[in-house]
Amino acid sequence: MTHNPIRPWRNIxxxxxxxxxxxxxxxxxxAPIAVQSMTNTLTHDAGxxxxxxxxxxxxxxxxxxxSCPDQASTAALREIVQNVDAPIVADIHFHYxxxxxxxxxxxxxxxxxxxxxxxxxxxKEVVAAARANGCSMRIGVNGGSLERHLLEKYxxxxxxxxxxxxxxHALILDDLGFHEYKISVKASDMFMTVAAYQKLAEATDAPLHLGITEAGGLRTGTVKSAIGMGNLLWAGIGDTIRVSLSADPVEEVKVGYEMLKSLGLRTRGVNIxxxxxxxxxxxxxxxTVEILEKRLAHITEPISLSIIGCVVNGPGEAAMTDLGFTGGGGESGMMYAAGKPDHKVGxxxxxxxxxxxxxxxxxxxxxxRETAGIAAE
Structure with missing residues (x-):
């Protein structure tokens, strides 16, 4: 993250x-903190x-x-990979x-x-296949499925x-000379999850995949994820995130980006x-905001937009955003551009x-951006 010398309290x-x-x-x-999600279709249904x-x-x-729980799923994976742009992580459960x-x-x-x-x-067979195919790994620990000997110990x-x-688990890969892995330590208990990541962050230099697992529905899961992951991200912990919601996976992506945007860690899209x-x-x-969120969902360039109902806070907020609209006393308001009043709009x-x-x-x-040869967020 670029440090802000004028407003150092924003630095992470x-x-x-x-x-x-x-x-x-x-x-x-x-690298920018990557946003991921997970499909909930049957993987063997490639289409x-x-x-x-x-x-x-x-x-x-x-x-x-x-998820690849069976051979039909891994059989469909080749077609899936060839027809999408995003890198695919295969969740293989227990079968090598x-x-x-x-x-x-x-x-x-x-x-x-x-x-x-x-x-x-x-x-060794799995590691050999990963090496041969340039494939990395994620060690994924879940509080609900810990090994019996650890439950007995603790x-x-x-x-x-x-x-x-x-x-x-990491030691097994390290001993085999395989270091292309990231780690997650997720639980539905937000306190347990945050404490585990804080401890893990001090114990390894491996990249960390953040998440609060089984967080809940769209609203409750968003709140729980934002509190837990937000604390970690604000502390500088986390290299990729997945917001686990009992909702459309697209919503997981949207919430993930909003979380990162609110912390200044990613800038993709319109920030209203x-x-x-x-x-x-x-x-x-x-x-109006509900309509604009839908109408502007296709924008990927980083733009700040203020939509304020009256002139009490409107001009001040507009001064801090790329574009803005502030309601007036009648049937029109003021459009702002680059922080300054531009023209009235009905x-x-x-x-x-x-x-x-x-x-x-x-x-x-x-x-x-394209003229300067800068890649999109």
Whole structure:
């Protein structure tokens, strides 16, 4: 993250980790924090899975995970990989053969706990397949499925047990000379999860995949994930994130980006600053913002937009954003550009004019970025 010398309270010093690759996406080191999600289609239905992944890509997913519980799923993986852009992580559960098949089919990463797939010979076979195919791995520890000996040792799932499990699995790969892995230590208990990641961050330089598992539905899961992962991200911990919601996976991607944008860690898309509205509003703020969020969802360039109902806070907020609209006392309000009043706009046409202004700004930013040879967020 670029440090802000004027407003140092906004700075986040990211934990130093080694960098690995998940296909075309770098994870760890100085790479942007990657946003991932997971399909909930039947993987062996390649058509449905591809369609869902494409919707996730449109929302900005950097990486997508698919479950591969059986041979039919890994058989479909090759077609899936060939028809999407995002690198695919294959979640292979406990069967080592699924790992070999997934690596050979083009998976960019395997979600695997090497200590859970049997003998060392089986682990070596999976590692050999990963090496041969340029495939990285994610060690994924879950508080709800810890090893029996750790539960006996600690009495219950706890941060120390989760970290010990993760490091035990990592040691197996390290001993085999395989270091292209990232680690997660997730639990549905937000406190346990945060404590485990804090401890793990001090114990390894491996990239960390953040998540609060089984967080809940769209609203409750978003709140729980934002509190837990937000604390970690603010402390500089985390190299890739997955927001686990009992909702459309596209919503996971959207929430993930909003979380990172709020911390200044990613900048993709329009950031709308809007008031909650009150009796002073000169237009229906809530419905306007709802419409604008949908109409501007296709914008990927970083643009800040303020939508404020009246002149109490409107001019001040507009001064801090690229574009803005502030309601007046009648049937019109003021459009702002680069923080300054630009022209009056009628309430009846403001949505169309705001959308047009944002799209024009996005096009200019895109042209300037491409001229400078800068990659999109």
């Amino acid at each position: 010093d990211r934990r130093v980790s080694r960098k690995i690759r998940v296909g075309s996406v770098e994870v760890g080191g100085d 449905a899975t591809i369609a869902q992944i494409r919707r996730m890509e449109q929302a900005g997913a950097d990486i997508v995970r698919v 053969k699924r790992g070999v098949e997934a690596a050979d089919a083009g998976a960019a990463c395997l979600r695997i706990n090497p200590g859970n797939i049997g003998s060392l010979a089986r682990v 009495g219950e799932p706890c941060p120390d047990a989760m970290v010990e499990s993760a490091l035990d 600053i809007a008031c909650p509205s009150c009796a002073r509003q000169g237009f229906d703020v809530i419905s 309430n009846a046409t403001m949505v169309e004019e705001i959308v047009a202004a944002v799209e024009a700004k996005a096009e200019k930013l895109r042209e300037a």
